Amino acid sequence: MSGSDEDAGRAAPSKRADARRNKETLLDAAASVFVTSGVHAPVRDIAAEAGVGLGTIYRHFPTRADLIIAVYRHQVEACAEAGPALLASSATPHAALGQWVNLFVDFLVTKHGLAAVLHSDDAGFDTLHAYFLDRLVPVCAQLLEAAAAAGEIRSDLGAYELMRGVGNLCIGADSDPRYDARRLVELLIAGLRRTD
Structure with a gap:
């Protein structure tokens, strides 16, 4: 050569x-x-x-739709990749879980706006939603399992259940300045701590 x-x-x-x-x-x-x-x-x-x-x-x-879909996928990937990195670099698994949930909240705030635009194509939205679940539920499960194994949190909460709860707390956060979803999510994560 x-x-x-x-x-x-x-x-x-x-x-x-x-x-x-x-x-x-x-x-x-x-x-x-x-x-x-x-x-x-x-x-x-x-x-x-x-x-x-x-x-x-x-x-x-x-097109704008191309950009929106690319942003959605990019944010899912960033959130998925952050989980293992936070577990490796955080002081405790509970701290890693809290930091990851903060990233997830940032994603959800963006996602709600994206979802409204993407719902005009229900088949495309369903595909993106399945991708979101396939990539992020296992990451959340890994974080929950690590924190439970360390004895930091209770072990009776599933990843999908937590993600759904966080998602529900984020609904409306972008349209009501009096509503602080992040504060409520922090209370939820704090409430996972074992008390015994």
């Missing part, structure tokens, strides 16, 4: 890594704008948050 062939071989993976990072930056920016301004926020606001031009966004995501 000649030197130029080796350079070309190294450039392709580097270019793919850069493109992946740029796409992740766009998705993070879109999620941030969706949280503060809703899913109907102008694309120019997302471009400004990401520090890119409008053309870059439309090149990656030709």
